Amino acid sequence: MKRETLPWLLGRYVRQYRAAALMFLAFGGIFALVFSLYDLETEAVWYAGGLCLFLAAVVLGIHFLSYRRRHLEYKRVLKDIQVTLEELPSPRTLAEADLQEILKEQRRLLDTALTDWQQERQESMDYYTTWVHQIKTPISVMRMTLDSEDTKEHRELLAELFRVEQYVEMALNYLRLGSGSSDYVFQEYDLDPIIRQAIHKYAPQFVRRRIRLVYEPVRVKVLTDEKWLLFIIEQILSNSVKYTRKGAVTITATPEGVLTISDTGIGIAPEDLPRIFERGFTGYNGRADKKSTGLGLYLCRMAADRLHHKISAASVPGKGTAISIDLRREALEVE
Numbered sequence: 225m226k227r228e229t230l231p232w233l234l235g236r237y238v239r240q241y242r243a244a245a246l247m248f249l250a251f252g253g254i255f256a257l258v259f260s261l262y263d264l265e266t267e268a269v270w271y272a273g274g275l276c277l278f279l280a281a282v283v284l285g286i287h288f289l290s291y292r293r294r295h296l297e298y299k300r301v302l303k304d305i306q307v308t309l310e311e312l313p314s315p316r317t318l319a320e321a322d323l324q325e326i327l328k329e330q331r332r333l334l335d336t337a338l339t340d341w342q343q344e345r346q347e348s349m350d351y352y353t354t355w356v357h358q359i360k361t362p363i364s365v366m367r368m369t370l371d372s373e374d375t376k377e378h379r380e381l382l383a384e385l386f387r388v389e390q391y392v393e394m395a396l397n398y399l400r401l402g403s404g405s406s407d408y409v410f411q412e413y414d415l416d417p418i419i420r421q422a423i424h425k426y427a428p429q430f431v432r433r434r435i436r437l438v439y440e441p442v443r444v445k446v447l448t449d450e451k452w453l454l455f456i457i458e459q460i461l462s463n464s465v466k467y468t469r470k471g472a473v474t475i476t477a478t479p480e481g482v483l484t485i486s487d488t489g490i491g492i493a494p495e496d497l498p499r500i501f502e503r504g505f506t507g508y509n510g511r512a513d514k515k516s517t518g519l520g521l522y523l524c525r526m527a528a529d530r531l532h533h534k535i536s537a538a539s540v541p542g543k544g545t546a547i548s549i550d551l552r553r554e555a556l557e558v559e
């Protein structure tokens with residue numbers, strides 16, 4: 225960069241110490257004036273001035289090299305900003321010492337605030353985790369009650385209860401993904417059993433809405449985390465069922481490991497498509513539905529990023545949407 229060149233650094237040095245330079249020149253002028261008033265030989269004046277300039281050049285040269293070395297030390301610290309304050313260069317002036325004391329106090333306050341925030345977040349996580357497990361008990365009781373009699377009213381209530389379960393799980397997974405916790409277990413899995421788990425969960429919804437499911441077993445192994453990949457597939461299936469009035473949902477996978485879930489639903493407007501993975505974005509369909517949270521696909525993208533998978537979407541309004549998850553091993557970086 226231009227600002228990091230030697231002439232730039234020299235210019236900054238001169239500007240910083242310009243008061244001392246002006247004072248040196250003023251002293252030289254005073255001595256020259258006094259010598260001339262006393263009719264001293266000009267040669268003596270130039271000789272003394274030359275010696276002073278030579279000595280000043282040597283001292284300032286050494287000082288500039290020290291100044292440059294100091295600058296490079298701070299640049300190194302800036303590149304590795306996680307460095308502890310104890311590793312900062314030793315202060316050479318009172319101002320530097322004061323600034324480092326300010327940094328240490330700021331760091332102490334930041335650490336205190338971060339510790340408090342982490343504690344509060346952990347308490348929230350513990351509360352919602354407990355709440356999720358507790359709410360499952362009344363949900364199970366309601367499900368058993370509704371399953372006892374097969375009526376149209378009970379089937380409608382079961383469908384709404386299923387949505388409640390979805391929102392409960394979504395709330396918990398939202399907290400887990402936002403916490404940055406590393407509860408991921410990367411292994412090589414058969415893709416087919418993971419897909420079948422999601423299909424089994426949503427089978428009643430397909431039957432209730434009279435939507436056909438097209439799926440042929442695949443023999444593909446993928447390196448992933450089973451729990452979070454299942455969560456992504458379930459969220460995509462949830463959207464497919466939600467926005468498909470009639471037709472079919474098709475699940476395919478290439479031998480290389482690209483999983484695609486497509487539907488014949490209402491599709492996504494072209495202007496909305498680039499933003500469907502943004503947090504809280506509902507688009508035209510979400511505004512029309514009045515019940516969309518805009519979190520489902522956002523959480524899918526977050527989970528996919530954590531797994532080093534790539535997720536993308538293609539859609540034609542009125543004809544359907546296809547969501548693809550690239551599970552190929554080249555896209556993964558396992559440490």
